[in-house]
Amino acid sequence: xxRICTIPFIILxxxxxxxxxxxxxxxxxxxxxxxxxxxxxxxxxDAALEDARIPTLDLGETELVFDSYLNPYSKGxxxxxxxxxxxxxEEAYINIFKGLPGGLALKGGKYRIGFGKLNPAHxxxxxxxxxxxxxxxxxxxxxxxxxxxxxxxxxxPTTGSWASTISADVIKGSSFHPDETxxxxxxxxxxxxxLLINDTVxxxxxxxxxxxxxxxxxxxxxxxxxxxxxxxxxxxxxTNLTLQGEYFYNNSDVVxxxxxxxxxxxxxxxxxxxxxxxxWERWNAGSIYDQYQPMENKDLTNKTIxxxxxxxxxxxxxxxxxxYEKFMPEESDTVHTLMFQMVFSMGPHKVHQF
Amino acid sequence: xxxxxxxxxxxxxxxxxxxxxxxxxxIAALPDLGSIASYIGGDKVDVISIGKNNSxxxxxEVFPSYIVKVSRADIYLKVGLxxxxxxxxxxxxxxxxxxxxxxxxxxxxxxxxxxxxxxASLGDVHPEGNSHYWLxxxxxxxxxxxxxxxxxxxxxxxxxxxxxxxxxxKNETENRIxxxxxxxxxxxxxxxISYHSSWVYFASVFNLNIAGNVxxxxxxxxxxxxxxxxxxxIKRDSISILLQESYFPDKAPEFLANQTGIKIFKFAPSCSDxxxxxxxxxxxxxxxxxxx
Numbered sequence: 270x271x272r273i274c275t276i277p278f279i280i281l282x283x284x285x286x287x288x289x290x291x292x293x294x295x296x297x298x299x300x301x302x303x304x305x306x307x308x309x310x311x312x313x314x315d316a317a318l319e320d321a322r323i324p325t326l327d328l329g330e331t332e333l334v335f336d337s338y339l340n341p342y343s344k345g346x347x348x349x350x351x352x353x354x355x356x357x358x359e360e361a362y363i364n365i366f367k368g369l370p371g372g373l374a375l376k377g378g379k380y381r382i383g384f385g386k387l388n389p390a391h392x393x394x395x396x397x398x399x400x401x402x403x404x405x406x407x408x409x410x411x412x413x414x415x416x417x418x419x420x421x422x423x424x425x426p427t428t429g430s431w432a433s434t435i436s437a438d439v440i441k442g443s444s445f446h447p448d449e450t451x452x453x454x455x456x457x458x459x460x461x462x463x464l465l466i467n468d469t470v471x472x473x474x475x476x477x478x479x480x481x482x483x484x485x486x487x488x489x490x491x492x493x494x495x496x497x498x499x500x501x502x503x504x505x506x507x508t509n510l511t512l513q514g515e516y517f518y519n520n521s522d523v524v525x526x527x528x529x530x531x532x533x534x535x536x537x538x539x540x541x542x543x544x545x546x547x548x549w550e551r552w553n554a555g556s557i558y559d560q561y562q563p564m565e566n567k568d569l570t571n572k573t574i575x576x577x578x579x580x581x582x583x584x585x586x587x588x589x590x591x592x593y594e595k596f597m598p599e600e601s602d603t604v605h606t607l608m609f610q611m612v613f614s615m616g617p618h619k620v621h622q623f
Numbered sequence: 624x625x626x627x628x629x630x631x632x633x634x635x636x637x638x639x640x641x642x643x644x645x646x647x648x649x650i651a652a653l654p655d656l657g658s659i660a661s662y663i664g665g666d667k668v669d670v671i672s673i674g675k676n677n678s679x680x681x682x683x684e685v686f687p688s689y690i691v692k693v694s695r696a697d698i699y700l701k702v703g704l705x706x707x708x709x710x711x712x713x714x715x716x717x718x719x720x721x722x723x724x725x726x727x728x729x730x731x732x733x734x735x736x737x738x739x740x741x742x743a744s745l746g747d748v749h750p751e752g753n754s755h756y757w758l759x760x761x762x763x764x765x766x767x768x769x770x771x772x773x774x775x776x777x778x779x780x781x782x783x784x785x786x787x788x789x790x791x792x793k794n795e796t797e798n799r800i801x802x803x804x805x806x807x808x809x810x811x812x813x814x815x816i817s818y819h820s821s822w823v824y825f826a827s828v829f830n831l832n833i834a835g836n837v838x839x840x841x842x843x844x845x846x847x848x849x850x851x852x853x854x855x856x857i858k859r860d861s862i863s864i865l866l867q868e869s870y871f872p873d874k875a876p877e878f879l880a881n882q883t884g885i886k887i888f889k890f891a892p893s894c895s896d897x898x899x900x901x902x903x904x905x906x907x908x909x910x911x912x913x914x915x
Contacts, residue, residue, distance in 0.1 A: 368720060372718045373718070432688050463688050623684050
């Protein structure tokens, strides 16, 4: 009985919150539309690749972004990506940010999971080229932790410049078992804190955790814990230094006997840390280091150091980046890669989130 | 039980009436708006500015600490005209259901409103027109009027107090404009150079003629060819004043100064803080320096 009464009530609540109880004229205002191209050229001596020692040029992923208010209480966003593997919906979600009680916000659809600082951002927004290897090694998903899910987040009541947010997501969980068709839900939790030091220096500290099923047949789990820190120190009106790091701990049950379902716990850790110096009005340079224990053999440690320099003509409309990466897997030869990336963005400039 | 219920209903009812024993909390996008709000609101408001005096108002980064401040505010003062799109991120991120958002550009006679098709080949052009309107002190009166309307909505019990402050602000601004115009009279009709197109309103009110910008187009860095052309223009027309915002690099203005002898005047685009007299002090500093 309770169930029967509750469902219409929730629907009614949503309808009233979203302000869709009355029909409104469609097409009053078009959404913001942006197109982002990311041409990349590489030369690597990775012997495992067919085009080792041959400079390559690739269109990379092109993003088509639609972004708009849906009504005074919510926004919608679609990000379609086109690349070598076809067209994909990278993100498609609604975010209800207003009208809910107690500083609550809801988000639903497909989105980059807010685990740590880097994963929620699109890679073209990074200061460097490509995600740190530790992210791909430690987080679920083959190309970033990106899921269909529902998120509730609360801005906690605090004092001064201290900002605290708690969020919880229920997700489809397909990133934990990409090869399986059977779905098994997972979840994500995050607690993030931010404050201002000296009124100009922000400091963000956060922790994240996620769990999902990596083998639907035997219901074995993967659990990942993360901790992150970020600050940005203004050095002058034109220059600043960004420091950021994340630590990951991955505990996966790995089935070693598919007939009995017997499994071992595979516990691995890794981290990255980077410094990015904006040393002139349109120039930045820095270095990122990461290391992790690979899934295949946790007794090994793979390390990467990358140096990068970037130039932006007019914010993110035209960006040029050059990077040199030295990947040092413990069990095989060091790989040297030189990368050049050109990012060009048409459409409205997006606001710079810290 | 009945008494308890009546007390509870009375408590909820009284709690829903907006009575501001506590100061009205105002967040201003820039210190100029904050300073004017401090003048109009007096001791009945608490004002915080997100932007600092030397921030580039086009691109302020959205920190969670700013969002949490907006979450506690009663009024948010936006610059508008697409200048502070970051304000929308702060307001939306704050999840503040009761905040009154005020677009302070409401009622401003906007300059440099582009006609025809707008695209990025024109640089970082704002479709609604030039957004640096607070640098005309007579626009300060329009901003003050917008602040007054907001305070009267949020805190109607103190309307007469705010109206009195607004009248004083209007009177003081008009008197000061007379004084500033008198000081600027010797520069009337003279050509100047500005780094970015931030000084259009200032030039308009004091009858200065902006002959060129260091930026070839808004937001686009100067090229050697552009600077060379600008140097020729400065020499030909004997231009002696270059206005530069403090957050731009010195290299190009210094090149022009070395080539032509033009004097560089470097100012923050906004007043120093949100104190009630700061909006006026900013004009005092600029006008005293360039009219000397």
